[in-house]
Amino acid sequence: PGMTIVCGDSHTSTHGAFGSIAFGIGTSEVEMVMASQCLILNKPKKMRITVNGKLGKGVSSKDIVLYIISELTVNGATGYFVEYAGSTIKSLSMEERMTICNMSIEMGARGGLIAPDETTFNYIKGKEYAPKGEKFDEAVAYWKTLASDVDAVFDHEYTFDASDISPMITYGTNPGQGIKINDFIPEKANTKSLTYMGLENKQSLIGKKIQHVFIGSCTNSRIEDFRIVANFIKGKRKADHISALIVPGSKQVENQVKKEGLDKILEEAGFELREPGCSACLAMNEDKISKGEYCVSTSNRNFEGRQGPGSRTLLASPLTAAAAAVYGEIVDVREYI
Missing domain, CATH: 3.30.499.10 (Aconitase, domain 3)
Known part of the structure; x- marks a missing residue:
């Protein structure tokens, strides 16, 4: 301080x-x-x-x-x-x-x-x-x-x-283009952003099928984030078509995840625990989202191509991301807790 x-x-x-x-x-x-x-x-x-x-x-x-x-x-x-x-x-x-x-x-x-x-x-x-x-x-x-x-x-x-605050999710190509999870994309939403994201105005994101979940980045890769995720997915398993990456923000966090046995819960649920770092937040190394595919991500930026050329990023909380991984689509997590 x-x-x-x-x-x-x-x-x-x-x-x-x-x-x-x-x-x-x-x-x-x-x-x-x-x-x-x-x-x-x-x-x-x-x-x-x-x-x-x-x-x-x-x-x-x-x-x-x-x-x-x-x-x-x-x-x-x-x-x-x-x-x-x-x-x-x-x-x-x-x-x-x-x-x-x-x-x-x-x-x-x-x-x-x-x-x-x-x-x-x-x-x-x-x-x-x-x-x-x-x-x-x-x-x-x-x-x-x-x-x-x-x-x-x-x-x-x-x-x-x-x-007035609900679980949030973004629909566009900048972090300000966000809505409450059970709201509809605004009628006057940016057309270019919607075209890139493959979405339409006045559309609900509930039930939207996704392919990837990324829980990490300097925004949400601390031990409390992983405790929340592990608590939600314990006894559950990710949807078969989902690629789910868990990336701690540091070796210290990674060691704590293992010390608390959270890694076992995550792995049993089908999540992949990766080495600490930036990872899919900005398409680091091989941690990329394929063109046209959707990723619910706990990172901080959803710009065009941020997670890989043509990737489509939906920013959300670790809890919302975990729920999306389990059900294979965007859901209102409040219905499952």
């Missing part, structure tokens, strides 16, 4: 979940940081997005952020740094908060952050590189000062009610 973190990857903003100012930079800026530990930047404007209330059954942090992006569009936060606030956000675990901050970029923001609180401190305590003993107490005392002042003024504010 309180650090400024930069890296040559736009999803560096994931670290904002800890109350850090974290954002991606380009190659020449990386050179500048390595040489001087400094950056010359135009100060972004401030935006606060507040979400209050209790989330419904089957709704996750991925659904929260996909809902926000569908409301704001992919350009809605361009030029801003976003703070997420409200009772719903405070109720989230650290890993759920990381998912939200991770996708700040997909609404055009420079980055996103959440004020550190007891959830943050408890998560950090005991970690290998965390301060120890009195130094940890001193750090927490400082971290508690980082929250925005109660009278802080933002350049733009949005407020959402958690009860």
Whole structure:
């Protein structure tokens, strides 16, 4: 908390979940940081997005952020740094908060952050590189000062009610083209996107047959994501025609998956546990989706060709993706939990 973190990857903003100012930079800026530990930047404007209330059954942090992006569009936060606030956000675990901050970029923001609180401190305590003993107490005392002042003024504010959020899924070729799982594709949806995706306006995605499921990426490849998936698929099996990839975000996560026996549950259900990495998020190595085929993916981008030339990506939460793998088509997971 309180650090400024930069890296040559736009999803560096994931670290904002800890109350850090974290954002991606380009190659020449990386050179500048390595040489001087400094950056010359135009100060972004401030935006606060507040979400209050209790989330419904089957709704996750991925659904929260996909809902926000569908409301704001992919350009809605361009030029801003976003703070997420409200009772719903405070109720989230650290890993759920990381998912939200991770996708700040997909609404055009420079980055996103959440004020550190007891959830943050408890998560950090005991970690290998965390301060120890009195130094940890001193750090927490400082971290508690980082929250925005109660009278802080933002350049733009949005407020959402958690009860309005349902499991989400995208239908188009950018993350802002998303709908609630049981809604219909908008009548005025982008024609070019629909043509690429092989879909039509006013169409429901429920019952849409898919060929692939990818559960991974820097958005949803943490241990909590895999616990949710394993809990849902335990005793079930993926549909025969589905290719289902599980890709941990790190060796640490992979080891924890094996330690908890989640790998056995996943393998018994027909899911393939791959080596940690980016994998099918951006068609890394052989992890590609074939032309014209559909993939329900827990990643963050659904651009044309993102998962392979001609691939068709439908962004969703790990729970929705797991349900799609089991039933071989897009379903409303709330009917099965």
